[in-house]
Amino acid sequence: MSEVDATFVGHPEVAARFPDLHPAFDARAAVIEANRCLNCFDAPCMGACPTHIDVPRFIKKIASGNVIGSAEAILEANVLGASCSRVCPVEVLCEGACVMHGKQEKPIEIGRLQRFAMETFYAAGGKLQLRKREERSERVACIGSGPASLACAAELRQLGFQVKAFDRRALPGGLNTYGVAEYKLRAADSLREVAMVRGLGVEFENKEIDAAGMEELEREFDAVFLGLGLGAMHRLAVEGAMSSSVIDALDFIAGYKTGARLEVAPRVVVVGAGNTAIDAACAAKRLGAKSVTILYRRQRENISAFAFEYDHAVREGVIFCWETLPKAFAATNDGIALTCVAVAQDAAGLPVPVEGSEFTIECDVVIPAIGQSPLLELLSQARGVTIERGRVVIDRATGQTTNPKYFAGGDCVNGGREVVDAVADGKRAALGIAAWLNTRTEAHVG
Amino acid sequence: MRAFDAGWGGAVWKTIGEPITNVSSRYSSVDWNTQRMMGLNNIELISDRPIEVNLREITEVKRLYPKHAVIASLMVESKREAWHEMVKRAEGAGADGLELNFGCPHGMSERGMGSAVGQVPEYAQLITEWVKEASRTPVLVKLTPNITDIRLVARAAKRAKADGLSAINTINSITGIDLDTFEPRPNVDGKSSHGGYCGPAVKPIALNMIQQVNSDTVDGPPIPMSGIGGVSNWRDAAEFILMGCATVQVCTAAMHYGYRIVEDMIDGLSNWMDQKGFVTIDDFRGKSLNKVTEWKHLNLNYRIVAQIDEKLCIGCQLCHIACWDGAHQCIHLDRVSGPVDGHVEVHAKPREIGRERIVVTPIPKLDPPRIHVGQYATSLERIPRVDETECVGCNLCSLVCPVDRCITMVERPTGLAAETWAERTSAVVERAG
Numbered sequence: 024m025s026e027v028d029a030t031f032v033g034h035p036e037v038a039a040r041f042p043d044l045h046p047a048f049d050a051r052a053a054v055i056e057a058n059r060c061l062n063c064f065d066a067p068c069m070g071a072c073p074t075h076i077d078v079p080r081f082i083k084k085i086a087s088g089n090v091i092g093s094a095e096a097i098l099e100a101n102v103l104g105a106s107c108s109r110v111c112p113v114e115v116l117c118e119g120a121c122v123m124h125g126k127q128e129k130p131i132e133i134g135r136l137q138r139f140a141m142e143t144f145y146a147a148g149g150k151l152q153l154r155k156r157e158e159r160s161e162r163v164a165c166i167g168s169g170p171a172s173l174a175c176a177a178e179l180r181q182l183g184f185q186v187k188a189f190d191r192r193a194l195p196g197g198l199n200t201y202g203v204a205e206y207k208l209r210a211a212d213s214l215r216e217v218a219m220v221r222g223l224g225v226e227f228e229n230k231e232i233d234a235a236g237m238e239e240l241e242r243e244f245d246a247v248f249l250g251l252g253l254g255a256m257h258r259l260a261v262e263g264a265m266s267s268s269v270i271d272a273l274d275f276i277a278g279y280k281t282g283a284r285l286e287v288a289p290r291v292v293v294v295g296a297g298n299t300a301i302d303a304a305c306a307a308k309r310l311g312a313k314s315v316t317i318l319y320r321r322q323r324e325n326i327s328a329f330a331f332e333y334d335h336a337v338r339e340g341v342i343f344c345w346e347t348l349p350k351a352f353a354a355t356n357d358g359i360a361l362t363c364v365a366v367a368q369d370a371a372g373l374p375v376p377v378e379g380s381e382f383t384i385e386c387d388v389v390i391p392a393i394g395q396s397p398l399l400e401l402l403s404q405a406r407g408v409t410i411e412r413g414r415v416v417i418d419r420a421t422g423q424t425t426n427p428k429y430f431a432g433g434d435c436v437n438g439g440r441e442v443v444d445a446v447a448d449g450k451r452a453a454l455g456i457a458a459w460l461n462t463r464t465e466a467h468v469g
Numbered sequence: 470m471r472a473f474d475a476g477w478g479g480a481v482w483k484t485i486g487e488p489i490t491n492v493s494s495r496y497s498s499v500d501w502n503t504q505r506m507m508g509l510n511n512i513e514l515i516s517d518r519p520i521e522v523n524l525r526e527i528t529e530v531k532r533l534y535p536k537h538a539v540i541a542s543l544m545v546e547s548k549r550e551a552w553h554e555m556v557k558r559a560e561g562a563g564a565d566g567l568e569l570n571f572g573c574p575h576g577m578s579e580r581g582m583g584s585a586v587g588q589v590p591e592y593a594q595l596i597t598e599w600v601k602e603a604s605r606t607p608v609l610v611k612l613t614p615n616i617t618d619i620r621l622v623a624r625a626a627k628r629a630k631a632d633g634l635s636a637i638n639t640i641n642s643i644t645g646i647d648l649d650t651f652e653p654r655p656n657v658d659g660k661s662s663h664g665g666y667c668g669p670a671v672k673p674i675a676l677n678m679i680q681q682v683n684s685d686t687v688d689g690p691p692i693p694m695s696g697i698g699g700v701s702n703w704r705d706a707a708e709f710i711l712m713g714c715a716t717v718q719v720c721t722a723a724m725h726y727g728y729r730i731v732e733d734m735i736d737g738l739s740n741w742m743d744q745k746g747f748v749t750i751d752d753f754r755g756k757s758l759n760k761v762t763e764w765k766h767l768n769l770n771y772r773i774v775a776q777i778d779e780k781l782c783i784g785c786q787l788c789h790i791a792c793w794d795g796a797h798q799c800i801h802l803d804r805v806s807g808p809v810d811g812h813v814e815v816h817a818k819p820r821e822i823g824r825e826r827i828v829v830t831p832i833p834k835l836d837p838p839r840i841h842v843g844q845y846a847t848s849l850e851r852i853p854r855v856d857e858t859e860c861v862g863c864n865l866c867s868l869v870c871p872v873d874r875c876i877t878m879v880e881r882p883t884g885l886a887a888e889t890w891a892e893r894t895s896a897v898v899e900r901a902g
Contacts, residue, residue: 051503065820447827
């Protein structure tokens with residue numbers, strides 16, 4: 024894989040249409056906010072962060088003017104500190120745990136402070152030093168180069184191991200590069216983090232691993248980390264849904280982020296109300312759609328998107344159509360007639376179509392965002408790795424699968440959560456791999 | 470005149486004398502946690518205006534504001550004739566009183582004036598006597614804090630029959646160094662010089678020195694004191710008056726915010742006085758003076774302990790780590806694991822439970838709500854507990870607690886009669902005798 028991550032520049036049109044959602048702190052505002060932090064002992068924000076970033080420590084370094092030290096303190100716990108500062112749902116994590124809530128005050132803006140430290144760090148060159156340790160000869164392969172693999176690879180390098188990451192896509196970084204709304208995290212920012220991890224000595228290769236490849240890896244490497252993410256998005260179970268006017272949400276998002284898709288037809292329907300659906304709907308708005316409608320089979324309080332994501336979509340002008348299911352597509356002269364049906368909930372709370380409630384929405388594009396299916400095909404090839412309900416089964420503390428040589432983390436383990444969860448998984452797995460390799464070496468020597 | 474319009478009753482006109490010379494820049498400050506000018510430092514000398522201009526303006530102000538007091542602050546060469554002449558000219562211009570600047574710690578002191586006088590009681594006495602020979606108006610002696618015992622110069626002024634004192638002048642200081650150029654501030658063409666420190670940061674030092682002088686009865690009873698040093702608002706003013714000051718002087722706060730501060734100084738003080746039932750300033754002047762004593766007269770048998778209000782605690786645990794690392798290791802995080810009282814060896818690092826847990830981003834539909842232990846808003850495991858058997862009542866926890874009234878210090882009667890160190894040691898002497 025060429026080092027495109029160091030040189031990638033986003034499309035100017037995309038940059039113009041997807042400006043930062045939240046303004047960055049300037050230096051003085053950051054120090055004022057940093058000084059507001061109480062510097063709790065064993066801080067709840069640190070406990071709430073899946074990667075346990077020592078939040079008061081990095082915040083007080085901002086207050087003292089040691090911003091590079093602050094960034095290094097963040098990276099020590101979370102090598103993707105920059106992307107996490109932009110994409111983390113801080114309301115339910117660090118900022119949700121802030122003790123300021125207890126005195127009816129605004130929580131400390133931890134996410135924005137972290138972003139300030141990380142951006143100062145990258146503006147100053149963004150080089151991370153390797154810890155003082157011995158180089159080890161053992162080699163570890165990471166399959167996938169998304170957040171879980173990047174975190175695992177970086178931590179393994181810090182422990183001295185040799186690491187190579189394989190990705191089927193042209194650009195490394197996984198969903199951070201291809202799947203996060205551009206106004207939250209630019210593809211270029213994701214690739215900047217990849218470049219930093221590469222700077223630690225991690226090798227990257229653009230290669231799809233098939234069954235034969237898997238066997239080869241197993242022979243060549245001492246351990247394998249599965250950071251595969253999830254597979255293709257679920258297809259709509261709707262008559263006519265294979266139409267060329269149907270594009271799944273992740274393809275849609277990846278398309279504009281890489282600059283391949285710079286416009287969209289005027290009338291867009293998004294199916295589903297998770298965070299990805301919101302990202303796709305807002306993106307359609309920004310790409311010029313006149314109307315964007317989200318169809319959801321249940322009610323407002325049942326959506327899986329975070330509350331702030333829903334609020335954001337409403338502000339962007341997205342229309343929500345509750346308790347509605349798409350039923351059939353029909354091509355018309357100037358687009359699609361999407362037949363929908365109203366749904367009610369039965370006694371058990373399950374959605375049931377209401378007889379005779381059919382109505383039609385005229386649109387040009389339908390974007391399903393109803394979840395990703397697990398990457399079962401590839402996983403089934405990793406022999407001895409147990410999979411339950413589409414997820415890799417691991418020991419939570421070490422990331423080890425039922426095949427001791429295989430470790431796993433990220434979406435393929437948790438079914439699809441946040442970047443920070445993938446990073447935490449990857450880091451734990453790195454420590455698990457190191458411990459396992461150490462016992463193997465000791466056994467060998469012994 | 471702006472100050473008089475804003476509501477102040479008088480002004481000290483600082484400082485009339487010679488020579489008239491200065492540098493630029495002149496000020497530097499200490500910020501604290503992004504709050505500007507907690508302390509201000511200056512290397513500015515007495516005035517930019519010649520004596521005759523200052524005096525002419527005093528006359529003009531007195532003509533326009535005949536009912537407001539104008540005190541002329543004076544500083545001239547240490548010669549009897551020079552002082553006699555300066556006193557006559559200032560009074561001739563209409564000054565209602567004189568303040569002798571024996572405090573300026575920079576520049577002037579290198580030429581035998583300012584604190585060079587104020588640090589030597591004999592000089593201060595001599596010059597005050599010269600001034601008293603010539604003066605018809607009240608004479609205040611302004612004291613420098615840059616001396617081991619401020620009372621020595623206060624006594625000298627009393628011996629010279631000064632009518633009052635003012636304290637404190639600025640404190641010798643270097644506020645900080647530019648870490649890029651290595652030059653201390655304020656910068657005068659690459660070099661700096663020590664200056665005089667003032668502003669909110671010096672208030673505790675001023676209050677202490679004023680207490681010392683106002684309680685001192687050597688060489689006669691205390692004489693009126695004009696309190697100076699970090700007075701920024703009505704609360705500060707009330708405290709200085711409670712410590713026995715006849716008047717207070719304000720400078721830094723007006724330099725920071727302008728004379729807009731006067732309105733609340735008057736309004737706040739007057740509201741407070743109404744609440745307390747005070748009609749005049751004299752009703753509370755000096756009320757706190759007799760509440761300061763020497764350590765040896767404090768009751769050794771008085772005991773308080775910290776008490777944490779669980780309902781108000783937000784779980785920041787600042788009291789725990791402050792007590793652990795900075796005090797007496799008696800605030801513990803053991804409400805859930807089981808309280809253990811008694812002495813603690815502190816070689817071990819206190820446990821940080823937050824890092825030990827595996828945590829994921831909660832998804833409401835999938836994840837159970839976080840475990841909450843106990844009946845309070847804050848989970849019981851985060852609410853620290855005070856071991857009263859080890860608490861010495863030092864106050865530190867209540868000082869670091871960010872929540873008002875969450876940690877209070879409550880009395881635990883010892884059942885012993887009050888006893889001071891002085892009483893205890895004299896009892897020992899009696900027994901030995």
